[in-house]
Amino acid sequence: MITTMKTLIIHNPFGGPIFHFSRITSTMDKARQLVQCGQANGTVIVADEQSAGRGRRAGRKWLSPTASNLLFTVIVQVPVIPAALSLRVGLALAQAIEDFVPALSGTVRIKWPNDCLIDKKKVAGILIESDGSTVFIGMGVNYSQQEFDPVLQEKATSIACACGMDMPPQARFVLLEAILHRFFDEMFASGTEWLKQVEKRLYRKGERVCFHAGGTELFTTVEGKIQGIGSGGELLIECDSGELQAFITGEIVPVVQ
Numbered sequence: 179m180i181t182t183m184k185t186l187i188i189h190n191p192f193g194g195p196i197f198h199f200s201r202i203t204s205t206m207d208k209a210r211q212l213v214q215c216g217q218a219n220g221t222v223i224v225a226d227e228q229s230a231g232r233g234r235r236a237g238r239k240w241l242s243p244t245a246s247n248l249l250f251t252v253i254v255q256v257p258v259i260p261a262a263l264s265l266r267v268g269l270a271l272a273q274a275i276e277d278f279v280p281a282l283s284g285t286v287r288i289k290w291p292n293d294c295l296i297d298k299k300k301v302a303g304i305l306i307e308s309d310g311s312t313v314f315i316g317m318g319v320n321y322s323q324q325e326f327d328p329v330l331q332e333k334a335t336s337i338a339c340a341c342g343m344d345m346p347p348q349a350r351f352v353l354l355e356a357i358l359h360r361f362f363d364e365m366f367a368s369g370t371e372w373l374k375q376v377e378k379r380l381y382r383k384g385e386r387v388c389f390h391a392g393g394t395e396l397f398t399t400v401e402g403k404i405q406g407i408g409s410g411g412e413l414l415i416e417c418d419s420g421e422l423q424a425f426i427t428g429e430i431v432p433v434v435q
Contacts, residue, residue: 186224188355191362192252194220196354201244203230205251206307206316212253213312219255224248224354231318247336248319248350252361255312260365262411264292264304265376267315270360271302272379275319277360278353279341289381290413290430298381299335317357321350370409377406382430389415391428400425 186196194217202208205223207230212221226245242249260266271294272286287295294302305316320336322345337353338345364372377383383404390397402417412424 186351186354188351189359190220190222190355191359192220192222192254194218194222194253196222196224198224199226201225201227201229204228204316205231205249206305206314209251209253209314209316210309213309217253219253219312221253222250222354222358223253224250224351242318242320243323245347245350246323247321248317248354248357250354251314251316252358253312254315254365259308259313261409262373262376262407263313263315263365264306265290265407265411266364266367266372267304267306267317267361268292268294268302269372269376269379270357270364271304271317271319273364273375274353274356274360275301275337277356279337279343281341282337285340286379287381288376288379290407291411295381296335296337296340300333301335301337301340315361319353319357321345321353322347373407373409380404380407387415388431389413389425389428390431391425393427397428404430 181202182200184198186198188196190196202225205225208223228242228249231242231249265288268288272288275286276283285296289295292304293300302317302319307314320334322338323336324338326334383406386403389400391400392398400415400417402415405414405416405422408414408424412426414422414424416422
């Protein structure tokens with residue numbers, strides 16, 4: 179398959195061009211290559227298909243049928259990275275999806291630290307990487323995909339599945355523009371309104387959960403009730419012991435009965 183590239187003519191509040199590729203290894207890889215070649219802050223890389231898309235956890239791949247989902251990375255160069263960036267991105271995604279399909283208003287949840295859910299199923303994921311001077315913010319939104327791998331059928335959904343509508347492929351870029359505008363606003367927002375909005379949408383807030391604190395190989399299992407989000411984006415859990423603990427890494431997993 180021959181890779182083609184064109185520039186999308188939609189408004190980007192970050193000020194950079196939006197490069198659209200037919201097929202690449204991943205938008206994150208291409209973003210790093212462009213930065214090495216001197217590409218400017220605010221550039222966005224979009225792909226119809228990725229041969230090596232990846233998730234936040236090592237070994238997790240992001241598989242997507244050609245042109246059925248929205249896969250992109252934003253190149254951001256700022257002196258100070260805003261607190262809780264992945265949650266701000268998640269908030270922007272949730273808001274933009276609901277802007278795009280008003281029928282979904284109030285249904286998109288933010289699963290700490292980097293996913294968006296509809297009906298408890300993943301509809302979007304976030305991957306953030308940094309080389310010290312540049313932050314690469316990758317997002318993947320399940321847009322029109324109707325079928326998922328059997329392993330994911332109970333865990334994943336798409337905007338099309340959630341609203342029961344067919345989604346024209348080109349309308350992905352209308353959603354992209356909405357996401358970029360929401361993300362720009364949330365990234366540079368001051369005060370605590372972003373935190374209130376995240377907590378309003380926080381998946382399983384007030385519910386008892388099992389939490390694996392730490393990395394994928396070495397982790398501590400904690401059980402307790404999710405109380406909210408700290409000012410730095412940490413997950414606050416009231417443990418069964420009654421102690422309130424804050425976690426900066428880890429994953430919410432099903433409670434073993």
